[in-house]
Amino acid sequence: MDTGTHVVMGIALGGIATLDPYVGGHLITSEAIMVSTVVGSQAPDIDTFLKLKNNAVYIRNHRGWTHSIPAIILWSLLITFSINFFIPESNLFHLWLWTLIAVFLHVFVDIFNGYGTQALRPFSKKWLALGTINTFDPFIFIMHIVGIIIWMIGYDPGFTFLTIYLILFAYYVVRLFMQRKIIKKVHEKIDKVEQIVFNPTIQFHKWVIVVKTKNEFYVAHAIRGDIDILDRFERKPLPNNELMEAAKKDHNIDAFLSFSPIYRWEIAEYDDFVEVRFTDLRYRSKKYYPFVAVCHLDHDQQIIRSYTGWIFSEKSLRKKLDLI
Known part of the structure; x- marks a missing residue:
C-alpha cells in the first residue's frame, strides 16, 4: 500500500490495541504502542531510500528482504526495544506483540497489490502479488480517516476500528469475488489461457489484466465484468545467443x-x-x-x-x- 495508508493503518492498530485489557488499563503502554504501531506500519518500506542509489538496486530490493519472514521478526524486536529504551515504564511483551502485528499487517496487505512482495524469503524468492487491491485504494483510506474522526469525537477507538476492519475484511472478500468473476470471463473470451496477471486501478470497477497464452500476450481492461482487449503481442522465447x-x-x-x-x-x-x-x-x-x-x-x-x-x-x- 501507499505510505499514507500505512500511516493510518498504524493509527488504527493503536486504537484496536486498547481492547487488550492490559493496554487499555495502562496509559503509558498504550501511548508507547501507538508510536510503535505507526512506526511498525512504515518500517518495511525503509528500502524506498534505495531509490537514491539507482533504480536497479531499488527494483531488485524493494519489498524483498525488508518484507521477509526474518525481517518481520527483526523489525518488531528493533522497534520494541528502541521505544522501550525511551519509555521503560511500558510493558515490553504487549509493546512487542502489537508492534509485531503492525509489521506483519504491512507485509500482508502488500501481497494484495499488483506489485507484491517477496514475503516468503528466505524459503522462496517468488513474488506474491495477488493483484486484488490498488496500491492506493480510496475506500480503504477513507474508512481509516472516518475511524480517526470518530475517535477524535470521543467514541471508543478499539470498537470503532474493530468495526471498520470487519467492514474492510468484507471489502477484500468482495474484491476477491470480483477477481474470480474476471478470471471466468477471460477463459470464456480467450482460449488456452496459461496465466492472468492483475493490476487493479484506483477505480473500483476497472482492472488492467495481462493474459498469457501459449503463443500470445493479451493486455486488456476488465470493466464491470466485461473484457476489452487493448493490445495483443506475439509471445516469443528469449533468443539463446x-x-x-x-x-x-x-x-x-x-x-x-x-x-x-x-x-x-x-x-x-x-x-x-x-x-x-x-x-x-x-x-x-x-x-x-x-x-x-x-x-x-x-x-x-x-x-x-x-x-x-x-x-x-x-x-x-x-x-x-x-x-x-
Missing part, C-alpha cells in the same frame, strides 16, 4: 528480469549500437507501457549504456540514456 546473454548481464536488465513476471522483448539494430528492450506489460497507461529496461550494446556485445525504470515517452527515455 551471445547478444542476449550479454544484455542479461547488465545490472539494469538483470534487475528488471528479477522482478517483472510478464514482459515482451525487442531487439533493434542501429549504426553504432544494438538496442535490447524489455517492456513490462502490467503497467499500461494512456496507450503507453512506462516500465522498461533498455540496454545498448556495441557490435562486440559490450554494454554502452542502459536504463530501467518508469518513463512516459520515448523522449524522456532518450534523455535517461543520454542520447539527447
Whole structure:
C-alpha cells in the first residue's frame, strides 16, 4: 500500500490495541504502542531510500528482504526495544506483540497489490502479488480517516476500528469475488489461457489484466465484468545467443528480469549500437507501457549504456540514456 495508508493503518492498530485489557488499563503502554504501531506500519518500506542509489538496486530490493519472514521478526524486536529504551515504564511483551502485528499487517496487505512482495524469503524468492487491491485504494483510506474522526469525537477507538476492519475484511472478500468473476470471463473470451496477471486501478470497477497464452500476450481492461482487449503481442522465447546473454548481464536488465513476471522483448539494430528492450506489460497507461529496461550494446556485445525504470515517452527515455 501507499505510505499514507500505512500511516493510518498504524493509527488504527493503536486504537484496536486498547481492547487488550492490559493496554487499555495502562496509559503509558498504550501511548508507547501507538508510536510503535505507526512506526511498525512504515518500517518495511525503509528500502524506498534505495531509490537514491539507482533504480536497479531499488527494483531488485524493494519489498524483498525488508518484507521477509526474518525481517518481520527483526523489525518488531528493533522497534520494541528502541521505544522501550525511551519509555521503560511500558510493558515490553504487549509493546512487542502489537508492534509485531503492525509489521506483519504491512507485509500482508502488500501481497494484495499488483506489485507484491517477496514475503516468503528466505524459503522462496517468488513474488506474491495477488493483484486484488490498488496500491492506493480510496475506500480503504477513507474508512481509516472516518475511524480517526470518530475517535477524535470521543467514541471508543478499539470498537470503532474493530468495526471498520470487519467492514474492510468484507471489502477484500468482495474484491476477491470480483477477481474470480474476471478470471471466468477471460477463459470464456480467450482460449488456452496459461496465466492472468492483475493490476487493479484506483477505480473500483476497472482492472488492467495481462493474459498469457501459449503463443500470445493479451493486455486488456476488465470493466464491470466485461473484457476489452487493448493490445495483443506475439509471445516469443528469449533468443539463446551471445547478444542476449550479454544484455542479461547488465545490472539494469538483470534487475528488471528479477522482478517483472510478464514482459515482451525487442531487439533493434542501429549504426553504432544494438538496442535490447524489455517492456513490462502490467503497467499500461494512456496507450503507453512506462516500465522498461533498455540496454545498448556495441557490435562486440559490450554494454554502452542502459536504463530501467518508469518513463512516459520515448523522449524522456532518450534523455535517461543520454542520447539527447
